[in-house]
Amino acid sequence: MPAPELTSSAADVVVIGAGAAGIGAGRRLLQAGRSFVILEARERIGGRAWTERVGGDPIDFGCGWLHSADRNPWVAIAESHGFAIDRRPPTWGVQAGGVGFKPGEEQDLQASMGRFFERLEAEDEDGPDRPAADLLEPGDRWSPLIDAVNTYVNGTELSKTSLRDYVRYADTDVNWRVPDGYGAVVAAHGRDLPVLTGCAVTAVDHSGRTIRVETTGGTVEARAVIVTLPPTLLAAGAVCFTPDLPDKREAAEGLPLGVADKLFLALDRPEELPAGHVFGRTDRAGTGSYHLKPFGRPLIEGYFGGTLARDLEAGGVEAFAAFATDELAGLFGEAIRGRLRVVAATAWASDPLARGSYSAALPGRADERARLAAPVDGRLFFAGEATSRHDFSTAHGAYRTGVRAAEEALAGLGPA
Numbered sequence: 001m002p003a004p005e006l007t008s009s010a011a012d013v014v015v016i017g018a019g020a021a022g023i024g025a026g027r028r029l030l031q032a033g034r035s036f037v038i039l040e041a042r043e044r045i046g047g048r049a050w051t052e053r054v055g056g057d058p059i060d061f062g063c064g065w066l067h068s069a070d071r072n073p074w075v076a077i078a079e080s081h082g083f084a085i086d087r088r089p090p091t092w093g094v095q096a097g098g099v100g101f102k103p104g105e106e107q108d109l110q111a112s113m114g115r116f117f118e119r120l121e122a123e124d125e126d127g128p129d130r131p132a133a134d135l136l137e138p139g140d141r142w143s144p145l146i147d148a149v150n151t152y153v154n155g156t157e158l159s160k161t162s163l164r165d166y167v168r169y170a171d172t173d174v175n176w177r178v179p180d181g182y183g184a185v186v187a188a189h190g191r192d193l194p195v196l197t198g199c200a201v202t203a204v205d206h207s208g209r210t211i212r213v214e215t216t217g218g219t220v221e222a223r224a225v226i227v228t229l230p231p232t233l234l235a236a237g238a239v240c241f242t243p244d245l246p247d248k249r250e251a252a253e254g255l256p257l258g259v260a261d262k263l264f265l266a267l268d269r270p271e272e273l274p275a276g277h278v279f280g281r282t283d284r285a286g287t288g289s290y291h292l293k294p295f296g297r298p299l300i301e302g303y304f305g306g307t308l309a310r311d312l313e314a315g316g317v318e319a320f321a322a323f324a325t326d327e328l329a330g331l332f333g334e335a336i337r338g339r340l341r342v343v344a345a346t347a348w349a350s351d352p353l354a355r356g357s358y359s360a361a362l363p364g365r366a367d368e369r370a371r372l373a374a375p376v377d378g379r380l381f382f383a384g385e386a387t388s389r390h391d392f393s394t395a396h397g398a399y400r401t402g403v404r405a406a407e408e409a410l411a412g413l414g415p416a
């Protein structure tokens with residue numbers, strides 16, 4: 001198929017990337033009445049927000065939870081597009097049926113986890129940085145499972161997570177879902193924006209009076225550019241900037257994307273399993289988190305993070321399925337093996353346009369978020385979840401950074 005062509009060779013603003021951040025920027029620019037175009041390398045919009053209907057049910061391959069839902073802009077946006085919101089609290093704090101735990105153990109885990117988060121909250125967000133693993137109690141039997149939870153939250157183990165960054169993350173502990181898909185909400189909000197999909201930006205030349213953005217579909221000139229590329233791509237130099245931006249590359253290197261992957265299994269005779277959530281194992285960090293029968297559907301949604309997710313990706317869908325089936329058989333008995341069928345699995349670390357799931361600052365590198373977010377010469381602006389100080393790694397954080405970058409660009413452009 002030939003690459004899509006740009007219909008106009010000039011715009012006030014070019015936005016690179018049509019994920020949650022690019023869509024946030026686009027909505028703000030539309031409201032301001034500016035000429036702009038969003039260039040998206042994929043054949044779809046949404047980026048790491050992505051819902052697909054598989055076997056009739058909408059499935060979120062990327063973001064699924066409206067975190068900090070009581071202050072999350074996507075809630076009102078979803079409702080404005082006619083989406084229903086499931087406001088029931090998540091079940092991830094409880095082991096359905098208590099399987100895999102001996103009597104009293106779940107309470108021990110809750111107490112240990114509670115103390116871990118109390119220590120985290122007691123930290124100063126501008127205090128000295130160190131690995132978040134320093135907050136684990138030496139010899140605590142529950143440390144591996146607390147580490148496992150961190151691989152779901154940050155996509156990486158606590159030893160590779162900046163404590164200062166973790167402390168800065170703001171969470172109201174209100175988590176809701178969209179039965180028809182978070183990714184579908186993000187896509188709906190971008191549908192009427194001027195997005196060119198299948199159009200990858202290859203170079204940005206900001207050495208002249210106007211900025212030249214080179215793409216696989218031609219060149220466009222702009223007065224301002226909003227870059228929403230994941231930090232993995234900036235660090236790898238996937239888009240060539242002239243003059244070069246070594247400062248941005250260095251900042252991005254401190255903000256690698258952790259890995260989180262999902263596996264969806266169809267479940268036969270679902271009435272024989274409780275609904276809710278289970279950890280696959282209680283004694284290791286490399287374990288899955290399984291959501292049983294989400295929205296009452298005959299499905300199991302497995303979630304894997306950190307090194308485990310990376311290793312399973314290397315083995316393909318079969319590796320995810322074998323690992324999850326073994327863990328589920330350990331909890332519910334051997335007979336469950338014959339009742340599971342793979343529906344889909346993600347592979348975000350291998351996705352060339354993401355190279356991971358969400359950003360987690362390396363120990364000592366929390367301040368790179370502000371460095372990455374800083375505009376260059378009042379003409380290049382940076383957005384994307386990794387540039388958010390408090391809401392990084394989320395779709396609402398990404399959206400807000402897009403709006404922020406658009407406002408910075410508008411201020412630089414002056415009156416329309």
Ligand SMILES: Cc1cc2nc3c(=O)[nH]c(=O)nc-3n(C[C@H](O)[C@H](O)[C@H](O)COP(=O)(O)OP(=O)(O)OC[C@H]3O[C@@H](n4cnc5c(N)ncnc54)[C@H](O)[C@@H]3O)c2cc1C
Binds near residue numbers: 396
């Ligand atoms: C498995 C998983 C689970 C998650 N769970 C949650 C959750 O429950 N709740 C939550 O809030 N968040 C969650 N997230 C994180 C959330 O999805 C992301 O933080 C958010 O979607 C990132 O948006 P963004 O716009 O910053 O980046 P992206 O969505 O990555 O957007 C960047 C865009 O740039 C495009 N692009 C890349 N290179 C080029 C190029 N050269 N030219 C043009 N375009 C290019 C990409 O294709 C992409 O569309 C999850 C993510 C994953 C992967």
